[in-house]
Amino acid sequence: MFQQPILSPKNNDDLTEISVIGGGSWATALVKILTENKIKVYWYLRRQVQVEALNDEGVNPDYLSFVKLDTNYLQASTDLHLVLQQASTILFVVPSAHFPTLCSAIDPELLQGKKVITSIKGTVGEDNVLPSAFVANYFGIEAFRQAVLAGPCHAEEIGMGKKTYMTICSPNDAFLEQLKPCFLSRYLSINLHTDICGIEYAAIYKNVVGLVCGMAKGLNYGDNFMAVLVSNAIYELQLLLDALHVPDSRIACSSYLGDLLVTAYSSHSRNRSFGELIGRGYSVEQTQNAMSMVAEGYAATQGLYQTAKDLGLNMPIINTAYRVLYNHMAVTSEFKLLERNII
Known part of the structure; x- marks a missing residue:
């Protein structure tokens, strides 16, 4: 006091x-x-x-x-x-x-x-x-x-x-x-x-990307797949920013691409750690209990999924995260589907 x-x-x-x-x-x-x-x-x-x-x-x-x-x-x-x-x-x-x-x-x-x-x-x-x-x-x-x-x-x-x-x-x-x-x-x-809108949406989206990259790691995907996954994530972020009519959204700057990359690859990323446990077969509840800190990407997935739906966007990475975390679909089968939906 x-x-x-x-x-x-x-x-x-x-x-x-x-x-x-x-x-x-x-x-x-x-x-x-x-x-x-x-x-x-x-x-x-x-x-x-x-x-x-x-x-x-x-x-x-x-x-x-x-x-x-x-x-x-x-x-x-x-x-x-x-x-x-x-x-x-x-x-x-x-x-x-x-x-x-x-x-x-x-x-x-x-x-x-x-x-x-x-x-x-x-x-x-x-x-x-x-x-x-x-x-x-x-x-x-x-x-x-x-x-x-x-x-x-x-x-x-x-x-x-x-x-x-x-x-x-x-x-x-x-x-x-x-x-x-x-x-x-x-x-x-x-x-x-x-521009607050673009920066906030980028900060939210990158946490979902971190989760999905963690899932890929937990499923033992390699660096080749991860590179394609992150490349598609960059495209999805640009798609989202364009649909939101965000002005001056220079995707290559640190607050957009830099934030996405560090969350996707860093061992410090709690979202990546959360996703890795999901990929290894833990349930959402087991993963939440195993982590001492909140992974923002879990709640962010639900919000961004609805935003993308309202905007009429097809965002396979967001869809994968949502179906695994909220529809409780098997992570292995969802990633087989994701393999066909990214390029």
């Missing part, structure tokens, strides 16, 4: 303080970057044991526990409303499936006049909307007061200080320029982008 009294919201131009909502590995990596840049972080986590360890030792015992955070720039709490009151900029870093429940616990008045950053890589709610659209609809936060953080970034490598490139996206150029120094560091380069 914070020691100081509840504060009034800070000036909207003051980005020396940010409230972070979410306690997983990606949230921990982002807090590492912010505190290294001397940004005061007020951090909401659900578990008291995490809060105590962070406030006392600067360590998240559950995620990236090898990372030591600067407690001079960190105050953690299990009091959601108190954390939201501390800063004029809020960063949401939670699984997409949990986001509606979290938002239902928030008094919308607490976000009035504030800016919101999301780093949520899945569609949200029964209507399968983008996280930015959900924030706009639920809290009335206009697009110019929003930003999105995108990859290609693995939390583990940020924790180790390995060279990484991050994309910050917002239609508000002034907000982008305010955010850039908050995340720029000796190991982190920042790209700025103005």
